[in-house]
Amino acid sequence: MAGWSLVKVAMLTDCYPPRLGGIESQVRDLSRRLVAAGHAVEVFTATTGPGGERGGATTTGDDGVTVHRLAIPLPGGVPVNPFARREVRRRLRAGAFEVAHAHLGVVSPFASELVPVALGLDLPVTATFHCVIDRSVGVFRTIGHLARWANRGVAMNAVSTMAATRVSAAAGDAPVEVVPNGIDAAWWRDGAEVARPGHEPRDGRAVHVVTATRLASRKRPLALLGVLRGARQILDPAVPLRATVVGEGPQRRALERYVRTRGLDWVELPGRVGRDELRRLHHGADAYLTTARLEAFGIAALEGRAAGLPVVAPRGTGVDDFVSDGVEGLLGGSDVEIAGALAHLAADDALRAGLRQHVLTTPPAQDWAGVLGAVLGEYRRAGAPTT
Incomplete structure (x- = not known):
């Protein structure tokens, strides 16, 4: 995009296609749009690939997005891998990434565990919440990890005003921006x-x-x-x-x-x-x-x-x-x-x-052109060299 320098992004997400769902589709589409705009994107996920790829298998699709499949054999293909931190740390360190972008639902153990890994490597981090933290606000405040993320410079955002208000409350009233999902x-x-x-x-x-x-x-x-x-x-x-x-x-x-x-x-x-x-x-x-x-x-x-x-x-x-x-x-x-x-x-x-x-x-403001600008703005807020 004009006015933005190109960045290399590590997408951190529990779920990714071929698994079906809203977060999966948005992370895939965002990754493709960033690549089409000239940025480099590699996805780190605990979801098995279309051919059963797992255990760290890495593929690059026709869309130019590289995917690291760190799934382990679990019943029902549950996207969880408590043993992935060391390997992801190694790959993040070797990959010369300029920003990490975590995508989170109410329960996202894989991506949540990788945020401190990225911070430990001094990577700028932004975290997008695709969920409604409602009854869990008190639990999140007690655990305190969102407030710690904010104190360490994580640029937190949510997909709507309603969601951002709840995430802010769960993070000890830390600032949370609105970065909507995108559509064509x-x-x-x-x-x-x-x-x-x-x-x-x-x-x-x-x-x-x-x-x-x-x-x-x-x-x-x-x-x-x-x-x-x-x-x-x-x-x-x-x-x-x-x-x-x-x-x-x-x-x-x-x-x-x-x-x-x-x-x-x-x-x-x-x-x-x-x-x-x-x-x-x-x-x-x-x-x-x-x-x-x-x-x-x-x-x-x-x-x-x-x-x-x-x-x-x-x-x-x-x-x-x-x-x-x-x-x-x-x-x-x-x-x-x-x-x-x-x-x-x-x-x-x-x-x-x-x-x-x-x-x-009257086209909606959530068209991809505007959403990409908002995402890059969050990368800049986190500290990535985007301008």
Whole structure:
């Protein structure tokens, strides 16, 4: 990027593809974007490679990212390696790195153990928190490692304002910046039609609500079905409604049972779909719905917003950073309020058209161009030679 000198980055992360998840995807995409901008990136992870690579195996992909696979044989491929510190120290010392970037969830033993290793080598360190530290704030303050990191110059950041506030509290009120996850906003928007003012976008068809989520209790998919059901009960029967809940996970059977026993035959559960298919769904839909409350960021909701969908979501999550109530969507404090907001949006064609026009003509600030600048700013704050 213009104005920045090139740096060599050691990414420290428990999880990395082919393992699936939000942190894994973000670390991979960030690494690729940095390499494409001319920086050098090597990833240190406890995740097994696509061909079973582990035990320190090192590969460099077509994307130019070098990956050190320090996984050990554990049941279920759990990304933990308590014996990796010495080998990682050796590789960091030999690699002439200029900054280490740790990526952390609520529980990240691998990356957490490597932060002191990098500090011991006098490497500048930045740490990104991709999680909601909520009930664990007291535990983190008692353990004290985040405050110690801050005292040793670690530049700490989190993916949303809500997440950063909690990390700061857990770190003894140390400064924590906001560095959001990144998306390719133009790609999600490509092919979407901007609604014309006054145009009735439904034309007699059902109002289509889309969700993309992991079907796991933390994401509250059963609550989401309850919100859909509540909205249907509020709506005028003359307004047709349908929903598509994309994703897989351990609660799938419970969702199928809920749909069957409560007569929600207008709700589809197609399973996991590819990015192209998800974009197509977004472009043909009218609203994006999420009921997740422990949402540090909300990448799926941001993708929906970038694709032109007004977002209906709980208030007080990471979604607040890119959805203002009545501007990019509607927010509610309780599930009852969220159901009411969704019903209001479904019933008001002009409101939907206006919100859609706004989100399609106002790209989100979390596009990769801005996010890369924020990441490099954190490298500079940590002490790396980036300017």
